[in-house]
Amino acid sequence: MATARPITFGPQVCARLAEGATREWLVPDGVGGYAMGTVSGLRTRRYHGLLVVADHTPASRRLGLASLDPVVTCPSGAVVRLGVHEWADGAISPTGHRLLAGFALVDGVPRWRWRLGEVVIEREIAAVHGRPAVAIVHRLVSGGPVRLTLEALCTWRDAHGERTANGPPPAVTAVADGCVVENAYRINGPGFTPGGDWFRDVRHRTEEERGLTSTEDLWYAGSFHVTLDRPGEIAEVSAWAGDLNDPPPPAGPAVAAARLRNRAVVAAAAPADDIQATLALAADAFVVHTVNGPDVVAGYPWFGAWSRDTMTSYEGLFLATNRSSEGRELLRAYAGTLSEGMLANTADTGGVEYNTVDGTLWFLHAVGRHVAATGDDDLAVELLPALRDIVAYHLAGTRYGIGADPADGLLRAGAPGEALTWMDARVDGVPVTARAGKPVEVNALWINGLATVLELSARTGSPPGPAERACPQAREGFARLFPAPGGLLHDVVGDPGPAASIANPVLRPNQLLAWSLPHAPARPNRAVLDRLGATLLTPLGPRSLAPGEAGYSGRHRGTPAERDRAYHTGTVWPWLTGSWATALHRLGLSGSDLLADIEGHLAEHGLGSISETADGDPPHRATGCPFQAWSVAEHLRARRL
Structure with missing residues (x-):
């Protein structure tokens, strides 16, 4: 039986924004929402994010979790930021895309691979089909032990617009294993520490090309922390809307389930x-x-x-x-x-x-x-x-x-x-x-x-x-x-x-x-x-x-x-x-x-x-x-x- 063609890129695409930031991936949730971004990790559209929720109808979507930025403390003590953002003045910081060894889209599941010397870390993202929920898995592939911090940048707004620091920040309530944002969605993961600050003037270069407002402000809701001691260990983060007391499956099994479902969809065709x-x-x-x-x-x-x-x-x-x-x-x-x-x-x-x-x-x-x-x-x-x-x-x-x-x-x-x-x-x-x-x-x-x-x-x-x-x-x-x-x-x-x-x-x-x-x-x-x-x-x-x-x-x-x-x-x-x-x-x-x-x-x-x-x-x-x-x-x- 034929399977979907894998799509893979090496550092010549991933580490160059002119290439990696113009190729976009999509993970739909089956109810009108999605996660979406670029191969390089740079958010180039106001619509890019890890949790975009269809509010009643697919036409009325709202952006929640915008990004989850990995920060790695290596065995040497060096701290390496793997996120990537562009700011209103055109500066790119941090520049985690430069450390990307590869990107692969296999069976509809995107996977990034960063190399930090002997340390290799992978990320996979999948939606939980049938509900507004996303699963994000980080895996230590080689090297270690490492300390992994995942910084949650959030908002809650119409997907077609922006939210800025001129208004009140999103209300964030700490709960067991994470937080609830605006009483609209919940983020769960290991070792949550509350944050509380604006990341101002995040730029979306594609919106600027389209003649639209190109900047917004994101709220640093907090961070998740875990030590990955040996290869194969993972950090699991989930984000979901709807019934906030009904968590989706853990992120690892959710990613595996998404891959199996996608294969079944193809086989049925x-x-x-x-x-x-x-x-x-x-x-x-x-x-x-x-x-x-x-x-x-x-x-x-x-x-x-x-x-x-x-x-x-x-x-x-x-x-x-x-x-x-x-x-x-x-x-x-x-x-x-x-x-x-x-x-x-x-x-x-x-x-x-x-x-x-x-x-x-x-x-x-x-x-x-x-x-x-x-x-x-x-x-x-x-x-x-x-x-x-x-x-x-x-x-x-x-x-x-x-x-x-x-x-x-x-x-x-x-x-x-x-x-x-x-x-x-x-x-x-x-x-x-x-x-x-x-x-x-x-x-x-x-x-x-x-x-x-x-x-x-x-x-x-x-x-x-x-x-x-x-x-x-x-x-x-x-x-x-x-x-x-x-x-x-x-x-x-x-x-x-x-x-x-x-x-x-x-x-x-x-x-x-x-x-x-x-x-x-x-x-x-x-x-x-x-x-x-x-x-x-x-x-x-x-x-x-x-x-x-x-x-x-x-x-x-x-x-x-x-x-x-x-x-x-x-x-x-x-x-x-x-x-x-x-x-x-x-x-x-x-x-x-x-x-x-x-x-x-x-x-x-x-x-x-x-x-x-x-x-x-x-x-x-x-x-x-x-x-x-x-x-x-x-x-x-x-x-x-």
């Missing part, structure tokens, strides 16, 4: 090779369980659940990994959010929003793929009334001008100030990518959705309903209006007003869905794909806009507004590689060479995972979330073709 195994383990990070059942985190470290991302990712996260029973629960729960024929998009912004034209259509696709893969006709019968309601509302018209055009059966959408497609970036309330009208991928999804409802109706012996007439009309309308010169497809046709016309022949990758969905309205052509690839394709996936087109942005960098302007105007989106590979598959061709390009990326940014986006210009430096659900899901799905 039955991967064909180590890359599929690595992606199956990466996919597990996004599947979480909340009070409402299974859900999907769109990306770490800052996203919660978004229905568009969830449904786009569904086939890869649940069907390609043999998790259809969890997927079934998720589909049923999401069906319960339908309103006026629309699936709730997200609650990340504080309230439930219904503001996407494509998320609901991806839901139709996800249900269809689930039933086709599992033979779950009971689910088809249960959800068909809701699916028919979706069709009926879209035919009659629903929010934001979303509705089928009676003249051609195609779906149009648009409202002032709204960005309803996946290209949804706005600056100052104005959509960056104007796509009001009849977008090509929306209508590919619409036709695919209508055909899915017809297929499920026939499968279950149910009356076909309004989709029976709507589907052939929409197909005919697509065939008449979307073809562009040279075999390409127009990105957007018409507008919601009376003077409909072909308005947007710009070269974008959205047309890939019209060639790759199960009930795609068009057939791909190899020469056309080659022509598209010559301008859009990069090693990390297609660009969102061809170089040379008006408004092309080759760098996804800068302030939030600058990044939003570039988000869909040239930035690379790895998730679209899945559609490209599927289009090739429909022609009887292999997409394996295309999919192979991502393999090197698995050790470059979010370790063992695939990033949200990348620069359009070479060398296509990764941007956005380093761990993104639909990027992983679509690569995993396409590899199963």
Whole structure:
């Protein structure tokens, strides 16, 4: 059985911040929280920490234990600090990364190895799956005896913000074997000594690059102390939120349990090779369980659940990994959010929003793929009334001008100030990518959705309903209006007003869905794909806009507004590689060479995972979330073709 590919680095990466501080690891807890940091140990984001807790929902996370800095007193009496921090003036102190001999991510568990002459110390970190808890183990590998001190730097704040010494310090209460911080989380370990001081002006260099506040203050809550006399002895520290009187298993067994669980997740997915195994383990990070059942985190470290991302990712996260029973629960729960024929998009912004034209259509696709893969006709019968309601509302018209055009059966959408497609970036309330009208991928999804409802109706012996007439009309309308010169497809046709016309022949990758969905309205052509690839394709996936087109942005960098302007105007989106590979598959061709390009990326940014986006210009430096659900899901799905 294939296992996840180990990712290892030596001192040339670990001890150089330019290398080690740009490679990030993630340990998810299965309920929306995580531990996250860099290979070098430097916290470069406000989101980095050892205990990040999903407070009620994955969208409302709070940072607790920021770091646990090892200080080693060697047999010679020398005191060596193994932590690493950057300060507001750019100084790096201490510089424990310089002593790193190596880093390894094996079976999803990160391990650091420091060499201090004859003394070698290792650290491993794992989450306790199913609860907001983290286990941290330090092991003496050689040399000794040593005195090990572990300094706990803490906060309790919204993960998207900062906390400073301008306000009151976190309340810390000493308890047996540790302390409780803000009555919100507890840290347990050996020989606790209370602290009590601010570490001021800790700098997060990545937030500065993103045009955001880059400093915060951390509270020194105290330290743990233990003597490790001989190789093999360990120091165990646990931190957890929730029921503070219900400790997780000791850190050593918890790390071992996490490793075994991760191996079981991979084995259940039955991967064909180590890359599929690595992606199956990466996919597990996004599947979480909340009070409402299974859900999907769109990306770490800052996203919660978004229905568009969830449904786009569904086939890869649940069907390609043999998790259809969890997927079934998720589909049923999401069906319960339908309103006026629309699936709730997200609650990340504080309230439930219904503001996407494509998320609901991806839901139709996800249900269809689930039933086709599992033979779950009971689910088809249960959800068909809701699916028919979706069709009926879209035919009659629903929010934001979303509705089928009676003249051609195609779906149009648009409202002032709204960005309803996946290209949804706005600056100052104005959509960056104007796509009001009849977008090509929306209508590919619409036709695919209508055909899915017809297929499920026939499968279950149910009356076909309004989709029976709507589907052939929409197909005919697509065939008449979307073809562009040279075999390409127009990105957007018409507008919601009376003077409909072909308005947007710009070269974008959205047309890939019209060639790759199960009930795609068009057939791909190899020469056309080659022509598209010559301008859009990069090693990390297609660009969102061809170089040379008006408004092309080759760098996804800068302030939030600058990044939003570039988000869909040239930035690379790895998730679209899945559609490209599927289009090739429909022609009887292999997409394996295309999919192979991502393999090197698995050790470059979010370790063992695939990033949200990348620069359009070479060398296509990764941007956005380093761990993104639909990027992983679509690569995993396409590899199963």
